[in-house]
Amino acid sequence: MSCSSSPAKGLPKDVEALVNNHPCYNEEAHHHYARIHVAVAPACNIQCNYCNRKYDCSNESRPGVTSERVSPEEAIKKVLHVGAAIPQLSVVGIAGPGDALANPKATFETFGYLNRYAPDLKLCISTNGLALIDHIDALKAHNVHHVTVTINSVDESGEIGAKIYPWIYHDHKRYRGVEAAQLLLKRQLEGIKACAEAGILVKANSVLIPHINDKHLGEVAKVLRDLGVFLHNVMPLISKKEYGTKFGLEGIPSASSKALMKAQEACGTDMKLMKHCRQCRADAVGLINQDRKDEFGKESFNALSIEELANAYDITKRQETHAKIETWRRALKGANARLEAQKIPSLLVAVTSAGQGLINQHFGAANEFLIYEVDSKGVRFSHHRKVETQYCHGPSACGNNPMDEIAKTLEDIDLIVTAKIGPCPKASLERYRIQISEEYAHEPIEASLLKAAKAFVPFAEEKVG
The missing domain is CATH 3.20.20.70 (Aldolase class I)
Structure with missing residues (x-):
């Protein structure tokens, strides 16, 4: 990494x-x-x-x-x-x-x-x-x-x-x-x-x-x-x-x-x-x-004694989970092994992720974006950006379109890499000259961003705003 x-x-x-x-x-x-x-x-x-x-x-x-x-x-x-x-x-x-x-x-x-x-x-x-x-x-x-x-x-x-x-x-x-x-x-x-x-x-x-x-x-x-x-x-x-x-x-x-x-x-x-x-x-x-x-409010545990809760806190099971995580991390590092990075433009890329080091979140469900810098030297995590309102809140929120706020938050971004995005938000973002990629759903972040950067073709026009 x-x-x-x-x-x-x-x-x-x-x-x-x-x-x-x-x-x-x-x-x-x-x-x-x-x-x-x-x-x-x-x-x-x-x-x-x-x-x-x-x-x-x-x-x-x-x-x-x-x-x-x-x-x-x-x-x-x-x-x-x-x-x-x-x-x-x-x-x-x-x-x-x-x-x-x-x-x-x-x-x-x-x-x-x-x-x-x-x-x-x-x-x-x-x-x-x-x-x-x-x-x-x-x-x-x-x-x-x-x-x-x-x-x-x-x-x-x-x-x-x-x-x-x-x-x-x-x-x-x-x-x-x-x-x-x-x-x-x-x-x-x-x-x-x-x-x-x-x-x-x-x-x-x-x-x-x-x-x-x-x-x-x-x-x-x-x-x-x-x-x-x-x-x-x-x-x-x-x-x-x-x-x-x-x-x-x-x-x-x-x-x-x-x-x-x-x-x-x-x-x-x-x-x-x-x-x-x-x-x-x-x-x-x-x-x-x-x-x-x-x-996990108090009502979820206060009726139980410390001893009862300690019995449920299975350290052996927890250690097994951590061992599996470490196995996955090793596999992920292998998948993210640096690809050849020739002819990669310098890009600021936003990623939607629900964890595990993967591109595994739908654009509409994202209330934050992971921001990466990508260039010929590789991939570097920069920071995260939150949005006040995620794009999709379910049918009851239809009509309350937060795209202007999301686009403003991402106004300097060149590319969004996401697991999936609907045609309406995709069209809105492209109007702001932000490109979208759905090609790397459930793939490791770093390797995917290098591939996406290699395939990046900039818009001819300036971004709106």
């Missing part, structure tokens, strides 16, 4: 084992393995202008949002229940809805349960980093090998950070403005360095905020590289008034796909990038692109 967030050749065996089936740390793995976030951490020790923690919310997909909070005992029940139903589950993360380390009692009690009842799962936390340096020994003791730190600025003056964080709360004191930003950065850098020295893999998240830190993220990447961060994830700001965030209410726009690609280009010269992030909710369940949280 040529994806920038797939593990590089020559990784130490212990590190390779930590990332091989981790869907966040390995782009290739996210097609096959599932994760779960347990929302045991409601409190937060900083305020971000892009964040509004919402509870009892099922219709928004972004960090800080959850339909229900759980206790540590409920969390282990949920994990065992999900792990029995979804044997591809490989990772448990605590990502809020506040900050994992602002709730250390609940966080580490949950990890204690997980070490006892689900020792085959990888354990993760997401944190803003303010309290990270205080918990390195506890993380090691609880077998937490993956830590994600959100770090949006390395500006020592604190001026950029002061525009992002109204306040932080540390050591029984609230700090504001530049003083808050400087203290937060100091402790973030200390915590990240200590994690790297302790053998804990660090993934750094940076929110791309237009007009605030968009031109600064290249500097962030350089500092992260020097600290030994394993992976850098540049996430576009999600900003709408209805989300109730300060940036949304002030009219700071969401970051565009073009801005994201530009920031990734600036950061990618210094850091290995994660490009497949979906900015998951605090209660996400399943494959990264197929959230199944609604299937």
Whole structure:
């Protein structure tokens, strides 16, 4: 695979084992393995202008949002229940809805349960980093090998950070403005360095905020590289008034796909990038692109005891499933072995996929597109693009045509490769000078894109719009 967030050749065996089936740390793995976030951490020790923690919310997909909070005992029940139903589950993360380390009692009690009842799962936390340096020994003791730190600025003056964080709360004191930003950065850098020295893999998240830190993220990447961060994830700001965030209410726009690609280009010269992030909710369940949280509410497991759920959590069966996945991944790598790439134009290609590394989704069912760059050097995953409304919602939605919005989202795309598409959306997209290919349904993505690129003949006219 040529994806920038797939593990590089020559990784130490212990590190390779930590990332091989981790869907966040390995782009290739996210097609096959599932994760779960347990929302045991409601409190937060900083305020971000892009964040509004919402509870009892099922219709928004972004960090800080959850339909229900759980206790540590409920969390282990949920994990065992999900792990029995979804044997591809490989990772448990605590990502809020506040900050994992602002709730250390609940966080580490949950990890204690997980070490006892689900020792085959990888354990993760997401944190803003303010309290990270205080918990390195506890993380090691609880077998937490993956830590994600959100770090949006390395500006020592604190001026950029002061525009992002109204306040932080540390050591029984609230700090504001530049003083808050400087203290937060100091402790973030200390915590990240200590994690790297302790053998804990660090993934750094940076929110791309237009007009605030968009031109600064290249500097962030350089500092992260020097600290030994394993992976850098540049996430576009999600900003709408209805989300109730300060940036949304002030009219700071969401970051565009073009801005994201530009920031990734600036950061990618210094850091290995994660490009497949979906900015998951605090209660996400399943494959990264197929959230199944609604299937696993408390009512589905709370009547059962931990022991009953542990009996159903069949580790041997789960190991057999993972072995089959690895066999499939090896076969897929063989099928995706690089074809001769002569005379291939430089293209931006959108793919519809339901997982497994295949082109196996109907255009009408897609609420996101995987975006790849294809040229004579091969195939590289770039990012994903969501659409507000998928083309087909069934007969009841007929007449509500979202094609203009979809075409706008894909306006710079040269080619869409999909399992199937109807004549009406196909004609609409061709009017926008976007070509369509249905020739590679249920085939491996990378090999198919090289073949499709070889056969590509550009339209003579300019795109409309």
